[in-house]
Amino acid sequence: MADITDAPRDGFRLSQLLYDARYRSMTIQVIAAILLMLMLVELVDNAVTNLAALGKDIRFSFLWSTSGYDINQRLIPYTSQDTHARAALVGILNTLLVAFLGCILATVIGVLAGVMRLSKNWLVARIMTFYVEAMRNTPLLIWILIVFAVMTEATPQPREFREGGGASMILWDSVAISNRGVFIPKPVWAEGSGLVVAVFLLSIAGIFVLRRFARKQQEQTGKQLPVFWISLGLFFVPALLTFFVMGRPISLEMPELGGFNFTGGVQIRNSFIALWLALALYTSAFIAEIVRSGILAVSKGQTEAAFALGIQPNRTMQLIILPQALRVIVPPLISQYLNLTKNSSLAIAVGYMDVRSTLGGITINQTGRELEGMLLLGIFYLITSLIISAFMNLYNSSVKLKER
Amino acid sequence: MSDTHAQSAAFVRREMVPPAAPPPGEVGPLRWVRENLMSSWFNAILTVVSLYLIFMILSDILPWTLNGIWNAGSLSECREIRNARELESAACWAVINERWLQLLFGFYxxxxxxxxxxxxxxxxxxxxxxxxxxxxxxxxxxxxxxxxxxxxxxxxxxxxxxxYWRPLLALVLLVVAVAPVLYGSLPRKMLLFSLAYPFIAVFLLWGGSVWGPVTVAAGLVAAILVGRVVGGLWGMLIGLLSAIAAFLFIFFNPLGIIGVQGLFPILPHVVGMLDQIMPIGLPAIDSDDFGGFMLAIIIGTSGIVLSLPLGIVLALGRQSDMPLIRWICVSFIEVIRGVPLIVWLFTASLLLNYFLPPGTDFDLLLRVIIMVTLFASAYLAEVIRGGLAALPKGQYEAADSLGLDYWKSMQLVILPQALKISIPGIVNTFIGLFKDTTLVVFIGLRDPLGLTNAIRATGEWNGIYWELYIFVALLFFTFCFFMSRYSMYLERKLATDHR
Incomplete structure (x- = not known):
């Protein structure tokens, strides 16, 4: 072999740089590197010249100055006296909140729609096809605007909730849907509520331990524990018992109509609801298709083989179909989560205060630091994306078919 | 045996019984209903629930849609007509009737x-x-x-x-130009028109002297001919560079970009001279006046056409053996994909000027097209990479063993297969790109959704939402639905595995 690949050892000629496969890739890379450097130098040089002409510099100190604007939805304490950095953090949390809740709702609706689209029931399958096609073929922005219009235009004003006003609260007078937002009860934590929460968390941990134990026992002895019922019991009973033993420390503060608006309870703004629902509905259509193709990707022989082994239908689903379908479903599903997170920047359409509106919007307008602001904004989204795709890669490598 | 039977049995049938008709539950619509709607009690419940839901939704929407009022000058007039006709609810389609041109063309x-x-x-x-x-x-x-x-x-x-004959003609010609690309049964000669179309479209839409696009096109043809004569790597390089130069001219020049004209100072003089000899042209229109659904089509089409080659190059670059090339492509793709399009659009509108030579100021529409193209090409690159990775290694080795060089093997063996596999993903990306054109509203271009706001801001149509949204949504739906159906057709047509 070595005899064949060894090239004649006469002197190096310049033309070899272009025509000899051994050197050509080197030549191309050197040229590419030079071009890249030239381009970067040009860009940086232009930026420096232009910024100097405008009398600007690149500094991030604006982050620590007083922001001077209010944010109407905040998960951490914030006033207009706080810094721009804190405003950005509030925005980041808002982005993550709507993205997280959106992913959950989108998954629920998407899985349902995907399974129902495969239903043997013709009508249900058609309805779901219509839903999926309608959602996938129209821009997300329209859906956000439509849901926002529904929330602000088609819902009653708070004053209509008065006696004889025509509107009423739902769910035993605990939730009010009005054009100022949705008002839901707010939990009030009295003394002793910490114990209830702790017991609840412990019982959830207990469920995980139980499942692991049940699996181990099944693998060793072949006996199956009634995991579902025990889990259900563990989920509710200990927490409820503590709740009553401690004298019901957690109570709900109901929203009440006072003056022109509701007081008490928690106000969920229409901007949040519009963004959340629209993102979830839109993404759910894509998830539905992913779920459908994932289930179809498992060949029918797998089901038949499981039945031939005498495995019951629900166990077949759980042990044979789902693990194989999930391998197909999860990677595109995670990239849909990624899309949803990035699409949450459409918050601008309804005035939801996400990170683009705080850091990439008002802060930039107030400080005139568009270069720095956009850079930080880009880095935030980039890091979020990279983290999510890192999770995906981790999952991918864990479920990858081990091939030789 | 039959004889003994005949004697021992009281009755033996000697001819076939005519086949009986299947039971009524097993034929026709009844069977269909039983199998598709009522196959089990659970399915029956589902059917009833869905029927109820459909009834509820339609009983709300249908009267509203069908009782719609088409002729009125304002929303309040609509309401008066509705009350006069004693209708419970009625859509005010009059707004579409009056403003559809604006939704389609903006302020063109x-x-x-x-x-x-x-x-x-x-x-x-x-x-x-x-x-x-x-x-x-x-x-x-x-x-x-x-x-x-x-x-x-x-x-x-x-x-x-x-x-609006200019954008309309541009659209009709677009269909003519795209048709031979989409349907292989059309004569191949039509592809020549497809090549000429960008120049025609720019002339029709932006106007100005006809000699601008003609000169650039002539220059491009000349350069390609020179490239042909020279042949080989250098010929290809000449062709490629001239294509890029032509692209820069065709897009930048009608918009009066100083920087690009500075590169080839002769061109404006040539165009000016020709224009004096034979002044043919259309009134020039500034891209600030572009708007409406036309804008979505312009951005969408340019983005789709330009992003495909770029996406292929990026995907190949990501698979390259050369570490530096691979590294450049990977970082480009990841950075573009990791950040939402809105942020890129804001970057284009706020920051791009910082990175260009001082004094350059080019058109917002063009910046958007470039950004959308880059954005879509990164997504396309990932889709195509999937296709490349899905090909068995044997295909690469077979191409190598035939003695094909890299570009030949890609062009003849690898890409046709890889692109075929990735058709659904590619079309999905295109649909996404087309839908994302609505985002340009946030940087001040007048896309259809921005125009709905403008319409609502007028006194006559203050407070009208659904009719406008439905109209715009239907416009987008039509185009995207066509694209997805076309991709299904293409998949069926190109399917070579006989399963």
Missing amino acids: PTDDRLLASWFYAEELAAAGGMEAVFGLAADSTARIEFVGEMKRSLGNLTLFFFG
Whole structure:
């Protein structure tokens, strides 16, 4: 072999740089590197010249100055006296909140729609096809605007909730849907509520331990524990018992109509609801298709083989179909989560205060630091994306078919 | 045996019984209903629930849609008509009837001269009137009043065909240009027109002297011919560079970009000279006036056409053996994909000027097209990479063992297969790109959704939502649905595995 690949050892000629496969890739890379450097130098040089002409510099100190604007939805304490950095953090949390809740709702609706689209029931399958096609073929922005219009235009004003006003609260007078937002009860934590929460968390941990134990026992002895019922019991009973033993420390503060608006309870703004629902509905259509193709990707022989082994239908689903379908479903599903997170920047359409509106919007307008602001904004989204795709890669490598 | 049977049995059938008709539950619509709607009690419940849901939704929407009021001057007028007819709810389609041209074309100027000749032909009025009016300055009160009066009396449909003939013709020609690419059964000669189309479209939409696009096209043809003569790597390089130069000219030059003209200072003079000898042209239109659904089509089409080659190059680069090339491609793809399009659009509108030579200031529409193209190409690159990775390694080795060089093997063996596998993903990316064109509203371009806001801001249509949204949504749905159906057709057509 070595005899064949060894090239004649006469002197190096310049033309070899272009025509000899051994050197050509080197030549191309050197040229590419030079071009890249030239381009970067040009860009940086232009930026420096232009910024100097405008009398600007690149500094991030604006982050620590007083922001001077209010944010109407905040998960951490914030006033207009706080810094721009804190405003950005509030925005980041808002982005993550709507993205997280959106992913959950989108998954629920998407899985349902995907399974129902495969239903043997013709009508249900058609309805779901219509839903999926309608959602996938129209821009997300329209859906956000439509849901926002529904929330602000088609819902009653708070004053209509008065006696004889025509509107009423739902769910035993605990939730009010009005054009100022949705008002839901707010939990009030009295003394002793910490114990209830702790017991609840412990019982959830207990469920995980139980499942692991049940699996181990099944693998060793072949006996199956009634995991579902025990889990259900563990989920509710200990927490409820503590709740009553401690004298019901957690109570709900109901929203009440006072003056022109509701007081008490928690106000969920229409901007949040519009963004959340629209993102979830839109993404759910894509998830539905992913779920459908994932289930179809498992060949029918797998089901038949499981039945031939005498495995019951629900166990077949759980042990044979789902693990194989999930391998197909999860990677595109995670990239849909990624899309949803990035699409949450459409918050601008309804005035939801996400990170683009705080850091990439008002802060930039107030400080005139568009270069720095956009850079930080880009880095935030980039890091979020990279983290999510890192999770995906981790999952991918864990479920990858081990091939030789 | 049969004999013994005949004697021992009381009755033996000697001929076949005619087949009985299947039971009524097993044929026709009844069977279909039983199998598709009522196959189990759970399915029956589902059917009933879905029927109820459909009934609930339709009983709300259908009367609203069908009772819609088509002729009214404002929302309050709509409501008066509705109350007069004693309808519970009625859509006010009048807003679409009145404003559909605006939703389609934004504030793109109509060709008033052509309209006026049409107007005079209809009115049979004095032939001199037209010249008298159009001799006036464009912003003079008399002319504005005349044009307004003319447009009102001509009606929207005439306006559509004669006032907006330029974008309309561009769209029709787009269909002609795209058709041979989409359907292989059409004559291949039509592809020549597809190549010429970008120049025609730019001329039609932006106007100005015809000699700009013609000179650039001629230069491109000449450069490609030179490339052909030289041949080999250098010929390819010449062709590629001239194509890029032509692209820069065709997009930048009508918009008067100093930087690009500076590169080839001769071109404006040549164009100016030709224009003096033979002045052919259309009134120039600034891209600030572009808007409506036309904008979505322009951005979408340019983005789709430009992003595909770039996406392929990026995907190949990501698979390259050369670490530096691979590294460049990977970081480009990941950075573009990791950040939402809105942020990129804001970057294009706020920051791009910082990175260009001082004094350059180019068109926002063009910046958006470039950004959308880069954005879509990164997504396309990932889709195509999937296709490349899905090919068995044997295909690469087979191409190598045939002695094909890299580009030949890619062109003849790898890419045709890889692209075929990735068709669904590619079309999905295109659909996404087309839908994302609505985002340009946030950087101040007048896309259809931005125009709905503008319409709502007028006194007459204040407070109208659903009709406008439904119209815009239907426009997008039509285009995207066509694209997805086309991709299904293509998949079926190209399917070579006989399963």
